[in-house]
Amino acid sequence: MSLHVLRAPVDGHPPLLLLHAFPLDHRMWAAAAAAVPTPRGVLAVDLPDRARPPAEPSLDQAADALAAKLVGAGVGRVVVAGLSMGGYLALALVERHPDLVAGLALVDTKTTADTPEAAARRLSIAQQVLEDGTVDAVRPMVTGLLGETTQVARPALVAQVAGWIGEQPPAVVAWCQRAMAARPDRTEVLAAYRGPVAVVVGDEDGLTGVDVAQAMAQVASDAQLVVVPAVGHLSAVEDPAAVGLVLAEFAGRAD
16 A cells, blocks of 8 residues: 655644545545645555565455554544545554544545455456456446536546546556445444534435435544536536535544
8 A cells, every 4th residue: 555645744733644435546636635725634545565566455455554554654633535435444444543534534435345246246256357367357347437517518527537447556446346246234333433524425426425425424423425417426526615624624624
């Protein structure tokens, strides 16, 4: 796992820690991070290790590795924002290392585990990309990740996201699929968390839509729900200015 410093942390302000969606990497957060006003520090990770993914596909172990990296970098508290798979990792971090998490932003994600059918699909795709040695099996995901408005009006952004997907190593894609298939339901983790929570969702998100976001906001003890118009599952990519400002304002509650 690689930790990237997009903006150096500042004393007195826990940095934002941005956790990316599948099948992407930390680059998906670049524009949203740039929209976060100073002096807030911004960190991001690539999950898992790009050169050599861990032998066991586990978001729990990834959360432990992330916590160790943060402590090793001298970062004692963070405001975590996770989009889709990044949200699953954020919840694992809250469960296993709650003292690190000053605030939790769940962006276009969910707390529930995969259904048996969804988990089986993930495992099948993981096996396919390893056998093929390509990520062709996940390239079609671009249409599900982006909202209809983006697909119609912003072909350059569609191409950019498709390019990011195509650049992922097959071993990384397989690891992520297997790790997500094995994750537990963490609804009770969210319910037990006592820090501030932001739930952000695109109103055109067809994967984890507004109804899912509303349910999470109701579960959390101190939650703000934000619906971003005219964007899909990758709200932070499709409207980075809006999401960046939401995260900055939310992070102020955790200072």
